[in-house]
Amino acid sequence: MKRFKRTSRIEKVNMRNGLLFTLPALLGLVGFTLYPMAASLYYSFCRYTGLKPPVWIGMGNYEFMLHDRLLREALWNTVYYTVFAVPLGIITAFALAVLLNAKVRGLAFFRTIFYLPSIVPVVASSVLWLWILNPENGLVNAIIEGFGKILAAVGLPQINGPGWLADPRWSKPALILMSVWGVGAWVVIYLAGLQDVPHELYEAASLDGATGWQKTRHVTIPFMSPYIFFTAVMGVIGSLQYFTQAWVMTRGTGGPVNSTMMFSMYLFQNAFQFFKMGYACAMAWLLFMLIMAATLLIFKTSARYVYYGGR
């Protein structure tokens, strides 16, 4: 009896300490997440300018979405960006990690080179790429034209660099190209994963007469699938919220002809430039649903290809 009482006293003390230690997060959770979530949901059913109190308009904002052409365009641009940027990023990072894993000399040097772009402040890299992708004097087009001249010299048709951010057909590829430059963090993650692949598996595969490609296909990729899965989820969540680079590079316009108007940019404009804060909240909830749906889709399909060693 005495003993029972004692444990319950310890439990009480632990409960108090646990709550005290987690208090900052609990306050943050309520004040900066749960309450704002509820408020945002409420505002999404209101006309709300931020200046006057919100006025309930029911489904008004959501109905307006159906007729908002710019919203549809922004959604399309964002999905386009995500569908290309994430897989291209994964493929590039994977290729680089495999190369680095080949027991090369100067690993630290190469890893640093690939990782550096991802720590450059986003605004600085956006300004830099604006210059590099400049259609007339940019580095990328200078290189393309250099190759073009070589092609022309051997009788093939000369190629010229595209207009990149000045051309609505090339503006999204421009943003995707820039995003691939920043995949260094994924390279580091993959490299750590590759170094964990048990050596015996490769040896066993070799004994069975597997070729290099077969080893990649049946040993490396299955082993790496949890890492690829992790980066795919993080990449999709991040890409669907893509904002800063496009905002800085187009000076907040989403041009040319709205070809780089991203969902988050249009949301920001509605909230803080047009003061349609209720509509912005409704858009935010749509974005949340989209992210949940995309994540769920990756999770569902992942059961088929993600392999957890021994689990």
Added chain:
Amino acid sequence: MARESKVLRIATYCALIIFSVAFFLPFYWLITTSLKTENQIFRIPPVWIPHPLKWSNYTEGLTFVPFFTYLRNTLIISVSNVIGALLSCSLVAYGLAIIPWRGRDFVFFLLLSTMMLPYQVVMVPLFTIFTKLGWIDTFLPLIVPSFLGNAFLIFLLRQFFMSIPKDLTDAARIDGCSELQIYRGVIVPLSKPALATVALFSFMGAWNDYLGPLIYLFDQSKYTLSLGLAMFSSQYGSYWGMLMAVSTVVTIPIVILFFFTQRTFIQGITMTGIKG
């Protein structure tokens, strides 16, 4: 067999060198453009090695924008964020990893699930809250939240704390240490690498942040480097030499930080990849 592997090695190095050049070229272009005269900047074919070096892009660029004001503002916000994150995230992670209490799994789950929530959902109500508090156009909305925990950093620290042998904390408890004493005397000293990672991530996050300052700061004297550089770029978009000089100056502190903390960086990144 041996010959084949030799060919493979050479091919690997070739591929690595080509990729390295491609990844490094933008940096080279950033620095060389920042040292070119107007004349050299627009020349076709491009000038690969600027001569003479136009250092005045730096002096002009840094006086054209109130650079040192921006730097000071950015440092105030970033350092406060580091302090906030170290204090709050380590305490919360301790509460979630070391103290056994009912409801802790629930709190942990709740915290983790907020990582899925896009910032855009809470953006407008947060703006309303900060307006009511009179915090708009101050650094407070950019600093105070960091003192109330960050789900991702808490998760990182919790995973680390869980790996510390339970015997150590139990022994301290038997010796009569309070939880706060165990936190300070046992856990914090053992967790320096993880805490360094948290410090680094929160510093980088605040230093690079653009959306936060864009929402909350209006007065130009309160701008951060990101905001200042973006504004400078949209107003003086054709002064490429100066723009590249300012961009270089914004980038260099981060690159230097990277060189001094490489191991922490790499560890942090692999930790986020959730090994095991």
